[in-house]
Amino acid sequence: MRYVFLLFWVLSLPLFAKVDSTQVCHSCNVIQRDVDVAALATKWKSGTLKVLHLGDSHIQIGHFSGEIKRLLGVKTEGIQFPYSLAKSVDGRVLKSKSMGRWEGTSILKSSTGQNIGLSGYAVSTRDSTAQITFTLKDSLATLNQIRVWTHSDSCAMIPDVGLEFILEKRGYQGNVAYWDFKSYTKVSQFTLGLHKSASNQDEFTLHGVEILSNETSIDYQDLGVAGAQFTHLKSRGNVALDQIELLKPDLLICSFGTNEAYNANWNPATYSQAVAEFMQDVKAKSPETVFLFTSPPDTRSQKRIPKFQQQVVQTLSELPAAYYDLNQVMGGFGSSAEWVKNGCFLKDQLHLTKEGYQLQAKLFVLSLFKSWGDQAAIESLQNQVNQHTVSIGIPK
Template identity: 25%
Template sequence: MRYFTVISILVFSLCFFRVTNAQTNISVTVKDSLTEYPFICVKENILSDSLNTMALFYEKLKILKSDTDTVRKVVNILHLGDSHIQAGFLSGQMMSRFQSDFGNAGRGLIVPLKLIKSNEPRDYAIRSTASWFGCRCVDRKNYPCPGLGGMAVATRDTSFFFDIATLSKTDSCNAFCSVTVFHHPRTSPLSVVSQKKGVNYYPTRWPFASRIELDTLVCNLHLKGQSMFGDTSIYYAMSLENRNSGILYHSSGINGSCYSHYVEAGQVLNQTAALTPDLIILSLGTNEAFGKCDQKDIYDQIDRVVSMLRDIHPGAVFLLTTPPECHRRVRRKGKKKYYYTYVTNTKVEKVAETIRRYAVGKGLACWDLFSISGGRGSAKSWVKYQLSARDRIHFNIKGYELQGNLLYDAIIKGYNDYVGK
């Protein structure tokens, strides 16, 4: 009888362990469409992480996935980059898959890029009838000084309005009930116009951020701002949350940016303190391949950005990504006239090698998109399979979403290995 009882307990324990482990494990769904692209090195689509630095992030995902507590838990991801990230297609696919598997804690960071006539991701809108001027971290002028999001918008109007909304291709929107507004410390906080009741205003521990809390979930909000004594009002970005447990995926990219731009605009990095990221993804390098910097300069600039972020976020995990191969447009002399053609930008491979070398030397995780996307000569394949944009530097929606799926699968492969131990 005692023997039977012991065996029963062991069998029950083993079954319980398997069920529990299965609940926290997420199978990797490699998109069937990848079979259409033979140039992609799917087997190489893993993170290089010799010191297992991603384990800290994986543990937070595991707790988030398996937790049944009613206390809100949020895992924050910050993805900084250039135009590949500003468009929002790659990072949007990452956000969608993370939140589908681990829960949706909100839209996260939104940046008023259209107010300075730049492009925004398609899943939100920030509109205003005020007269705005601004500055990006890549601009030579330095007023207003760029902040979180890599830019700043400013107005001298004494009274002005913002309309913010989350957008969706479906009938449902990414609703929110908490808005953190990032602004110059001397700029007055915004107030809600569309609702009189169920609205609360709170300061934060950071002088450049204020918070608005609503009693109900909304898809759009009408905000009013006022300047004091005719001062210039300066805003950087907003963060939208829904008070649910899950993933907050903050992405921020600026067209034309390099590592050096983030170094020079130190306030951009300093203000990321308010986002408290658990994972920081750095996706830069394409613009370096069109500049005059040598590999040593690029290595040093990467180190300065990582060092600055490490000082601000000592507990964060870092993931560096390499840029994919691209083309550059060149002018050639024909028999009768000049013509333009495209050639491989060979400097991209050197930049990718520098990023890999830095990650290995500093013990950071790295996702080598250059190699995974096909390596040397692969830019022609991305054009052939209609994944590139017309300029052959950027990609179309399909191309960026493919890259987002690849990066997510690489991260989740590591997560599955971690929880399966």
Template identity: 60%
Template sequence: MQVCLPCNEIQKDSSLALLANKWKSGDLKILHLGDSHVQIGHFSGEIKRLLQAKNSGIHFPYPLAKSVDGRLFKTKASGHWTGVSVLKPASGINISLTGYAVSTRDTSANIQWIAKDSLLSFRRVRVWTESDSCALTPDLGPFFQVTQMQQQGNLRFIDFESSLPLNQFTLQMRRNAPMQDQFTLHGIELISSEKGIEYVDLGVAGAQFTQLKSRANLVVDQVRALKPDLIICSFGTNEAYNLNWDARLYERSLIQFSQELKSLLPQSVFLWTSPPDTRSQKRVPRYQNQLVQLLSNQAFPFYNLNAVMGGFGSSYSWVKRGYFLKDQVHLTKEGYQLQAKLFVLALLKSWGDQASLEPLLDQVNKQIISGNIPN
């Protein structure tokens, strides 16, 4: 199996290394954006586990926007909802970091959120919506009380707290003023009072970075509200197969995005990752190598997952080991977990955490050797 362990490091990581003290003190906040490799949750979920991050994060009722349920919650909706995503041109509904939004004018509409893990419980829930005088007010039922409300540009969040730990709730709306007649949801966030690493992962299946940049008009407001120390961007798979991909537009967009947020959050560090090597329906990703080269030429820290996998064409050896699904674009759970372990190893190297390196490296070596060969 082709895995390049000597390649497994983050290039130009001097700014990333400055976060080492935050990592060691457990006071690090990470925002991870990407495409389906992130939304599916196996890759990002394993990163979260390895970093021992708090059980928090932003979640969304994906089926209402014609996508699959998230990793943590199963959702059931009633009433009339309109779902949109960055995959289609502007619809008149604002979109934030999730890359999705659902909106309603039906005051009887609601969304039930049920934790998939019966052992998961929470007391504090943050609802992300819009700072609009015409917006209906969210309500989580009699067990929750509002503890705070904050506004950032055109976004606002409302914090609810329960006196008892719960594993489900129902989001509904109420009208507090005659002009209130609509509600747009940008996600709910579980808030933990415990100290520890925060890791927020948000992906959109099928998305390209320029779609998020051009169509998610509330991204900047939400990033400013979240104030992440590290922003990881994992895009490129869909661009690599796009015959109309424009390298100059792509480079200009990612530089503008980075510079705009950097001007607002100068302490935040950007880390871009390359797309993995894939072969969608046996098609060769025409722009894969060009994308990798473009990203490696930028000034920000860069993780070359493509090279770590073994380079162009290496996915064939991963397929033989059972680490890819039949589409040869998405990996199995074990394949994503191996990629996550490799990525976290590179992070630990940048942060000089030798104590955590060796046991994780041992796990990686065992998985590379044993593989996941299907029956």
């Protein structure tokens, strides 16, 4: 999957999609071992739930997690990143343009000494004149509060987002920090610049920017890296745990597995150990965090059957955490053939169309509502699922 990544966003534009309803296993559409997830119902209903959703390109593309956020009533977009500076493609919310010298990296690259957080990407500079201009892609949208996530170090230069903004708050933990800025006017664009408060400050690393809001809303951070495997996050995300300690998510959703399934060197024992260690590390930083793992969807990249798909699904199903079997909900192993035939996958047979991702998101959120026991929400979303499937050619 590593070789796909500069065009996958463009290719994921909405396409007309159909799927054979017999391929969707409605009775399977539940979260297994959901006791801890169910206990989060009160936070969801009060709008105080904090979710961190990590994964691969299925998450970076944004259609799957974006629809989840819409259905849960999330009013903020979460952490964004200037992906183009790390040789990927910009996200759904912000486009970016840089000046000066910036060096980008990701968790896919071998260690370069750069710190990488939950976004899975980082851009660094030693050029005090370097800038990045961020512009909202929605021409009608505006913002007046920004959080800048950076590396925390005595030698780090200080972020500055222009005269329209004042610094309201700074927080830090270990090697990661955030800077909160607020403007009394609404803007659609801002420029991140740098300044020094001491002569030894000669470097700067950006982990992302976040558009904040005063509205009470579920906090949902969805961060993915095209081509990523869970072990990339574990081995290269060297400030991710510090960031988790600051965020303290109530629910941590991990959506990896597609790239592992195609990896000829994947080892289930090594993988299970890495996941177990990560869970222990997270619990040490954020004891109340609940884990939810999702299986990878059934795929056929370049018409190849993923060598370890069944083993990956089996390994994930045996973890001591809540589990959602997206593969089984799709219809099980081999079900992607019908999804492809009916237009729910792109030509690569690895990524879904926007409609395909949105249908999967509706099914996933429906399983959450079942765990939370909200009958009204279940009935409302079930109606949306029915309407969605009818609109793309699935009979009720």
